[in-house]
Amino acid sequence: MTTMSKDAALAHKLGVRDSIADMPPSPIREVSLVGAGVPGVTAFWFGEPDVSTPKFICDAAAKALSEGKTFYNPNRGIPELRQALVEYQSKLYGRPIDPERITVTASGINAIILSMEILVDPGDEVICVTPLWPNISAGIEIMGGAVKRFSLDFAGDKWTLDIGKLIAAIGPKTRAVVVNSPSNPTGWMMNSADQKTLLEHCRKHGVWIVADEVYARLAYGRKAAPSFVEHAEPEDRVLVINSFSKPWAMTGWRVGWITHPLGFGKTLETVTEYNMSCATTFAQWGAIAALKGGEAFIAESVARYQANRDVVYQRLAGNSRVRIGLPDGAFYAFFAVDGIKDSLAVAKDIVRTAKVGLAPGIAFGPESQGFLRMCYASEPGRLGAALDRLEDFIGKL
Numbered sequence: 097m098t099t100m101s102k103d104a105a106l107a108h109k110l111g112v113r114d115s116i117a118d119m120p121p122s123p124i125r126e127v128s129l130v131g132a133g134v135p136g137v138t139a140f141w142f143g144e145p146d147v148s149t150p151k152f153i154c155d156a157a158a159k160a161l162s163e164g165k166t167f168y169n170p171n172r173g174i175p176e177l178r179q180a181l182v183e184y185q186s187k188l189y190g191r192p193i194d195p196e197r198i199t200v201t202a203s204g205i206n207a208i209i210l211s212m213e214i215l216v217d218p219g220d221e222v223i224c225v226t227p228l229w230p231n232i233s234a235g236i237e238i239m240g241g242a243v244k245r246f247s248l249d250f251a252g253d254k255w256t257l258d259i260g261k262l263i264a265a266i267g268p269k270t271r272a273v274v275v276n277s278p279s280n281p282t283g284w285m286m287n288s289a290d291q292k293t294l295l296e297h298c299r300k301h302g303v304w305i306v307a308d309e310v311y312a313r314l315a316y317g318r319k320a321a322p323s324f325v326e327h328a329e330p331e332d333r334v335l336v337i338n339s340f341s342k343p344w345a346m347t348g349w350r351v352g353w354i355t356h357p358l359g360f361g362k363t364l365e366t367v368t369e370y371n372m373s374c375a376t377t378f379a380q381w382g383a384i385a386a387l388k389g390g391e392a393f394i395a396e397s398v399a400r401y402q403a404n405r406d407v408v409y410q411r412l413a414g415n416s417r418v419r420i421g422l423p424d425g426a427f428y429a430f431f432a433v434d435g436i437k438d439s440l441a442v443a444k445d446i447v448r449t450a451k452v453g454l455a456p457g458i459a460f461g462p463e464s465q466g467f468l469r470m471c472y473a474s475e476p477g478r479l480g481a482a483l484d485r486l487e488d489f490i491g492k493l
């Protein structure tokens with residue numbers, strides 16, 4: 097029998113819905129709380145760029161504020177941003193996108209929960225390709241859906257998807273398949289052929305695909321990761337989730353977008369209206385500037401992340417007790433350390449003794465218990481010093 101935490105017991109007593117009351121606390125947050133009491137900790141537990149938003153983006157939002165753009169805006173976003181997104185995606189993926197297929201959201205996670213509100217009824221099965229950022233499965237569970245985990249394979253030096261097995265896992269009860277590529281935490285990137293295979297199968301069986309592509313522009317050696325936007329026809333049951341947070345260093349702005357089937361405008365208006373009504377008006381003007389003038393910033397950032405990735409990878413892969421795959425995208429090193437049985441306890445220990453803040457593998461699912469995640473969007477000197485201390489810790493495990 098599992099014992100209920102004090103927080104869960106209190107929430108039940110107060111009459112909170114079961115699926116919210118029983119939601120476990122975030123293990124990443126738990127480690128960061130331990131770190132808050134330890135002086136001199138270098139933190140790599142959260143996933144965000146290490147620099148603030150470029151000035152030209154801030155200036156555009158400041159201009160909007162000074163011009164009085166402080167009112168509500170349409171549920172699906174200001175027309176100027178929707179149009180800029182149409183142009184951006186059409187150019188990036190070399191195929192025209194109907195403006196009716198774009199809806200602005202108040203961040204990537206907002207887009208995820210809106211998608212789950214649209215798709216998931218209590219008891220619906222949703223297959224998630226894992227390891228997975230926990231907020232996505234939480235969104236399904238909040239709606240009362242049943243998460244069915246489908247793990248990528250890890251051969252010790254590479255993450256791979258067995259597309260045949262994924263397709264075999266889709267059954268009559270499956271409502272949707274969730275794929276996050278490039279992946280947080282593994283850095284795995286889905287290839288175009290597998291995207292097409294999955295789409296063809298889902299199309300035939302009326303199954304939805306929810307593609308989280310918030311790291312699409314953080315793809316090493318290419319302009320963007322393969323995207324479902326390249327394959328989905330306007331009538332396909334595909335929701336592609338994206339965000340301004342990571343590529344343009346805009347995590348605090350809370351602006352994202354969904355590319356969805358044609359005819360979904362009314363549905364998106366409805367769910368947006370009853371969640372946040374609209375994304376922040378002046379932030380959307382900043383987002384337009386990001387789309388129009390942000391390519392140089394993305395290129396510089398990806399070059400910096402790639403250099404960091406190579407250093408982190410070489411150092412960790414060179415450690416005989418560590419197994420790691422070279423990330424194809426995003427900005428995380430996800431590595432297994434021999435002997436780790438409880439990644440949460442070990443991550444807390446690393447914070448206390450090595451003063452390095454990592455996310456425990458268990459946060460991304462039971463299949464990741466032996467792993468740790470490090471966000472390497474960081475200044476190289478800081479990263480190098482932390483790796484010294486981490487290697488020292490691993491050597492003593």
Ligand SMILES: Cc1ncc(COP(=O)(O)O)c(C=O)c1O
Binds near residue numbers: 143203204276351352
């Ligand atoms: C896979 C994935 N999806 C979505 C998000 C949400 O990003 P945001 O809500 O900042 O747009 C994150 C953030 O870490 C993420 O890692």
